[in-house]
Amino acid sequence: MPPEIATLQDSAAGSAAEILVSQGFNCFRFRAQVNGKPVDVIYAPPDFAAGQSRPSSGGIPLLFPFPGRIPGTSFIWEGKDYSLEPGDAFGNAIHGFALSRPWRVIEQSANRVVGQFHAWRDDPTLKKRWPADFRLTVTYSLTGNLLRGEFHIENPDDTPLPCGLGTHPYFRLPLGGSAADDCVVKLPVSARWELEQMLPTGRRLGLTNAAAFQSGQRFADLKLDDVFSGLMMDGGWCSASIHDPASGVTLTQRFTSAFRECVVYTPPHRQAICIEPYTCVAGGFALAARGIDAGVRIVAPGGSFSALVEIEAHGAARG
Numbered sequence: 472m473p474p475e476i477a478t479l480q481d482s483a484a485g486s487a488a489e490i491l492v493s494q495g496f497n498c499f500r501f502r503a504q505v506n507g508k509p510v511d512v513i514y515a516p517p518d519f520a521a522g523q524s525r526p527s528s529g530g531i532p533l534l535f536p537f538p539g540r541i542p543g544t545s546f547i548w549e550g551k552d553y554s555l556e557p558g559d560a561f562g563n564a565i566h567g568f569a570l571s572r573p574w575r576v577i578e579q580s581a582n583r584v585v586g587q588f589h590a591w592r593d594d595p596t597l598k599k600r601w602p603a604d605f606r607l608t609v610t611y612s613l614t615g616n617l618l619r620g621e622f623h624i625e626n627p628d629d630t631p632l633p634c635g636l637g638t639h640p641y642f643r644l645p646l647g648g649s650a651a652d653d654c655v656v657k658l659p660v661s662a663r664w665e666l667e668q669m670l671p672t673g674r675r676l677g678l679t680n681a682a683a684f685q686s687g688q689r690f691a692d693l694k695l696d697d698v699f700s701g702l703m704m705d706g707g708w709c710s711a712s713i714h715d716p717a718s719g720v721t722l723t724q725r726f727t728s729a730f731r732e733c734v735v736y737t738p739p740h741r742q743a744i745c746i747e748p749y750t751c752v753a754g755g756f757a758l759a760a761r762g763i764d765a766g767v768r769i770v771a772p773g774g775s776f777s778a779l780v781e782i783e784a785h786g787a788a789r790g
Contacts (some may be wrong), residue, residue, distance in 0.1 A: 499514055656687060
């Protein structure tokens, strides 16, 4: 079957977005219009729209019920062992199930689409792979040059749901200019989690160069695959930005305090940077078992929680 793609448009603004419904409800394209010129905000490999690329290699992969890695491929919860899928170079499970499965569109208009993934309905094999059922409903809306993602997680089961949510946007660089290296990245972080073989040890360390992250660093000077913490919130929102001095375009990503950690990754191809809000620490379940506050959520039967992310391109730096 051909891939299912949902298209959003704001005709007045000239902006557009595309979501690969049949592979994780992944928003793999977002084109804004800034100062009369088109700017492609999201990076994805050329064959991504055909569903031929690795689901986590581009666009905005949606990570649930766990963002980041779980050590190995065995997840133990309340004495029961669940078999997971290997996904990284170390043989660990990574990024959950939702990013690679087909979703369903339950509502759509010209500039808004609602997608849903209900685990045990849409992939019954997950009954053996996670302690509880879950339903993830995501609404993307496009207004001008602002793409808004609303994330609603529900536990329709009669047992508690352990989980974490993350988004994994690949922001294309440069943003209309000529050199990715000259783009300036601002990250409102003040701490990081110590990692060993890409898994957190449980130690949360202060950043000696936090001021540099917060004031902005050239992309040329960044080589990261780090789990940051100590996020700076303003009115319940955290804001990170990328500025392209050659084009004058600034990209801002804002997310609500439901997200308490942020992974930042610079892919080897250097055509993008990933600024990934997580509701919990990658590998947080193992830390929680040791009594460490890792942000893991336990959603009661019939319970839910929500989170918001906004991505906006504009012609001048904000904040």
